[in-house]
Amino acid sequence: MSANSPTDDAADANGSTDDAADATDDTGSDDLLEVDGVVKQFGGLVAVDGVSFGVEEASITGLIGPNGAGKSTLFDCITGVHDTDGGAVRLDGEPIHGRSPTEIARLGVGRTFQTPKTFRGMTVRENMAFAAKRQTGERALGALFRPGTVGEEEADVQARVDETLDFLELDHLADDYASGLSGGQRKLLELGRVLMLDPEIIMLDEPIAGVNPALTDELLARLRELNDRGRTILFIEHDMDVVMENCDRVVVMHNGQTLASGPPSIVQDDERVVEAYLGGYD
């Protein structure tokens, strides 16, 4: 029966793999999201090799690392897209690894994708409203026989959609099809959809990659504003300046492992990080 209890297995198998790599990490039980020795293999390739870090509640945490470091794979492991081969992921202390992406999203983990997966054949408004939770009208019988409830809920949902689109300054595009949006607008729309889901933690995979500078500043301002309102954000980013300026904590991944983690100023000066990621001096 132990095969059905990944928590125990994981703790036994990988509880100590991270110690050496991650001297500065202070994974504590007060973290909202805990990644604890997560391993993911694809055949002989170990994409994620015992990564551990914590994401504090109401913080902005940056996840950085060279291409192929395993950042997006780790995102997929946290959100259930991939089954992990070891380790544990906990949200509010509750293990969430081994669950389906649907369940993990419902538990409060919202994410975007490196290549935005907007619903192209739907309007911006429909994209947003889709993500609202617990809609009576999503059930066929509810939609047919409870028009009153569905109407009230839909009015609430649409009000939130308007509010969120306003916040993201996408309101003028509300009735356009998502297929007509630019790359940057799609990233914003994906963020908007995640906000409609109202998750405990927002995970963004390269939210500003390919976005023009003006929109980048806009997007980062929005993220900080969300953080000021108490949202917890974990995002993958390559631009060191962006990471250093906007993050409370930084986690550096390299070759599937955690190289360092901590406040930006400390991580920035870490020799291993400089060598692996920043390209070294002289």
Place this chain on the structure above:
Amino acid sequence: MALLTGWLSFFITVATIGCIYGLLTLGLNVHYGYTGLLNFGHVAFFAAGAYASAIVTMPPPSQVTNASYQLWLNLPMPLGFPVSLAAATLVGGLLAFLIGLTSVRLGTHYLAIATFALAGVFGDVLVNEAWLTNGSFGMNSVPKPGRAMLSADAWQLAYLAFVAAALVGVYLVLTRLMDAPFGRLLKGVRESESAAKALGKDTNVVKLKSFAIGGAIAGLAGGIYAHYLGSVVTAQFVPHVTFTVWAAMLLGGAASNVGAVGGAFLVVAFEESTRFITTAYDWVQSVLPEALSGILPALFGPLPNNPSFVPSMRFVVIGVLFVLVVRYRPEGLFGDPAEIDALGEED
């Protein structure tokens, strides 16, 4: 008691079959147009409904020639009619649910092959399980509800009115569903399953529901068809039906219920009109001046005097219609090009 004259009778037949195909196309549109499910086994749900209706209303085998079925309910008409249609709807939906359980996790093209194959298996079951379906003899005494009270012509008209009402009813129910958040849910799953999952939606359940609803509508169409023809034979339920319904949906425009109904009428009208090819040919020849009478035979040759000529022309007509639509209006007559932009693509 005079039979309706040729043209009127033809129109009533086309309209009735058109309504039945309209229902079938609405069902497929739930699968493909709204949910993006490539269902190439639609005829199975149609057949399941037709056989369900036949089984609950057929008289005992002792009263029927060539009967070997062992299950019949002999529900009296006309009161048994709604029960029969309810059974057809239920069985169509149930079969779709079961096929969905096995295949719904498959993506796009894999699902197309799985549904096509499972529909083939279901067709074989219908031929071979004679205790249930009377095998290849078919069930040829399905009662026509109200036929005893009406003349042949009046019954044709009354049944057309009923079928049209059923089509309108299903159309209204679907419109309500698709305008509700339920429709939004289906469309999101159509557009990107992984995004839908990441937003907390259980896509497999959504796809199963879509499968069952579309299958139930096809089952209802099957029941209506069985009571219209008065007989249910396995040879009626061939893959050609599935492809005709696909043609209707794509011609009308996927993800549009108006398009589904319009496309169905268009395809049925074109298919049925092929029977006039010979008449039209002869008529043109008879009115052309003698000097020109060599042109048509020179272009087309004399029309073959072969019983399979007209049926095979149906494929040609549908093919030509298809080419025209794909070339000049790929989104279909009533489709929205922005909406079906990415239909059928993987994430």
